[in-house]
Amino acid sequence: MEIPRHWRLKKQRYGLVGEVCPHCDAKIFPPRDVCPNCGDEAKELYTFSGKGEVYSYTTIYEAPAGYDTNAPYTVAIVKLEEGPMVTAQLTDVDNDRVEIGMPVEMVTRKMRNDGDERGLIVYGYKFRPR
Amino acid sequence: MTTPNPNPSPTLLKPAKPVGIIGYGAYVPRYRLPAREVARVWTGGKGGLPIKEKAVPGLDEDVITMSIEAARNAMKRAQIDPTELRAVWVGSESHPYAVKPTSTVVAEAIGAVPNTQAADWEFACKAGTEAMVAAMGLVGSGMGHYAMAIGMDTAQGKPGDALEYTAGAGGGAYILGPAEESLAVINASYSYVTDTPDFWRREYQKYPEHGMRFTGEPAYFKHVSEAATHLMEASGTTAKDYKWAVFHQPNTKFPQRVAGQLGFSKEQIEPGLLVPVIGNTYAGAAMIGLTATLDIAQPGDRILVVSFGSGAGSDAFDIVVTDKVTERAGLATKTQEYIARRAEIDYATYVRYRGKLAMK
Numbered sequence: 001m002e003i004p005r006h007w008r009l010k011k012q013r014y015g016l017v018g019e020v021c022p023h024c025d026a027k028i029f030p031p032r033d034v035c036p037n038c039g040d041e042a043k044e045l046y047t048f049s050g051k052g053e054v055y056s057y058t059t060i061y062e063a064p065a066g067y068d069t070n071a072p073y074t075v076a077i078v079k080l081e082e083g084p085m086v087t088a089q090l091t092d093v094d095n096d097r098v099e100i101g102m103p104v105e106m107v108t109r110k111m112r113n114d115g116d117e118r119g120l121i122v123y124g125y126k127f128r129p130r
Numbered sequence: 131m132t133t134p135n136p137n138p139s140p141t142l143l144k145p146a147k148p149v150g151i152i153g154y155g156a157y158v159p160r161y162r163l164p165a166r167e168v169a170r171v172w173t174g175g176k177g178g179l180p181i182k183e184k185a186v187p188g189l190d191e192d193v194i195t196m197s198i199e200a201a202r203n204a205m206k207r208a209q210i211d212p213t214e215l216r217a218v219w220v221g222s223e224s225h226p227y228a229v230k231p232t233s234t235v236v237a238e239a240i241g242a243v244p245n246t247q248a249a250d251w252e253f254a255c256k257a258g259t260e261a262m263v264a265a266m267g268l269v270g271s272g273m274g275h276y277a278m279a280i281g282m283d284t285a286q287g288k289p290g291d292a293l294e295y296t297a298g299a300g301g302g303a304y305i306l307g308p309a310e311e312s313l314a315v316i317n318a319s320y321s322y323v324t325d326t327p328d329f330w331r332r333e334y335q336k337y338p339e340h341g342m343r344f345t346g347e348p349a350y351f352k353h354v355s356e357a358a359t360h361l362m363e364a365s366g367t368t369a370k371d372y373k374w375a376v377f378h379q380p381n382t383k384f385p386q387r388v389a390g391q392l393g394f395s396k397e398q399i400e401p402g403l404l405v406p407v408i409g410n411t412y413a414g415a416a417m418i419g420l421t422a423t424l425d426i427a428q429p430g431d432r433i434l435v436v437s438f439g440s441g442a443g444s445d446a447f448d449i450v451v452t453d454k455v456t457e458r459a460g461l462a463t464k465t466q467e468y469i470a471r472r473a474e475i476d477y478a479t480y481v482r483y484r485g486k487l488a489m490k
Contacts, residue, residue, distance in 0.1 A: 011238070014198075016242070069489075070189050107195070107199060108199070109190035110195060123235060
């Protein structure tokens, strides 16, 4: 049971809410309160557009516990339009049709059950072709 | 002591201040199960098919994720700040949790929390339009400036049952606000409700039961006709005054037949008749029929919408499209674009996607 962690991360997971640096305007994801670009404090929330492209990807056939019912699925490093790279599952896509450079958009989907089907349903961002 | 009812037509549900739709959004999942696949497995391919194919949600989709996407589309068209919403209401008969609201997750995901009402609505297939009537009341009374009402379902059908051919997935989200900001004004609504046991699902049961042919005359046709007729009589309109009409659509025949009985032509119901290609989306059905109609509507078009929920009841709406529809319809993915985004699956994949396999 990881209820506090899921609860704490819900904004960034549901809506790709990160931060923007008030000093150098860098967009930050995941939010970390310190700008990775200039090192100054950055706590201002910023909602990403959700648009990006596949930077690299791999298809998972032997999935970790909790994700096994969805295998096989593709995980990608997505370069967001605003700059940051995020690792996320791809969805609504045939695994053999994924390409580097493929334009994608963020959707909020079911990630897994926390534990079994009696546990919390964890929702979060995935990307699909656009 | 009683006070006089200020409403000139006391059975109509007409808000004190005029209200309308300021944004709307649809969602249909990507997968399609052709009805012939169900027939192949259960009847050896024999017998007529009630629809062509139905929409099936992916492994990572449920009423919460689908409502979030429809709500985001509605927000794009409404062009308001999500913190201005005073209600986020989701009507469904497939809420993912038995206890824990769908609506709070949707409200959180679109950024509407915390200064908002949130609730899940239930009334079989009319849970979505129920939320819409309530949103009319909230906005029309001045309690809140904007309210969101969603109807969304991932309908359940027992393997091999008549409903398995049609039980689809999809729905629509609406943001209601003052009439002067609206892309479509809702003149009035009317609700017709009786205790009619045509379809139900008991607690802890996975699949619903239905009264076979009893679902027709005393249930669907009676309630839809009464609601439509009463709304039109009280509004001083006939079928000819409407450019378009949307009826709840459990299969292709029922809405076609009730439309004919009420004097509507095939052309009038054509844009909103989606059941042949996405199936019966239950609480989403009338709602998404209206999103598809608004997608193609022109300023001045008048639209009649009549939902139906088993148990049983109908909500009818008299809607007039304004000139704002032209600038807003193109701001989000259109209903037909979702329908065109289609990946066909076979019965075995459907069984896996819908969790019909016992894994332990």
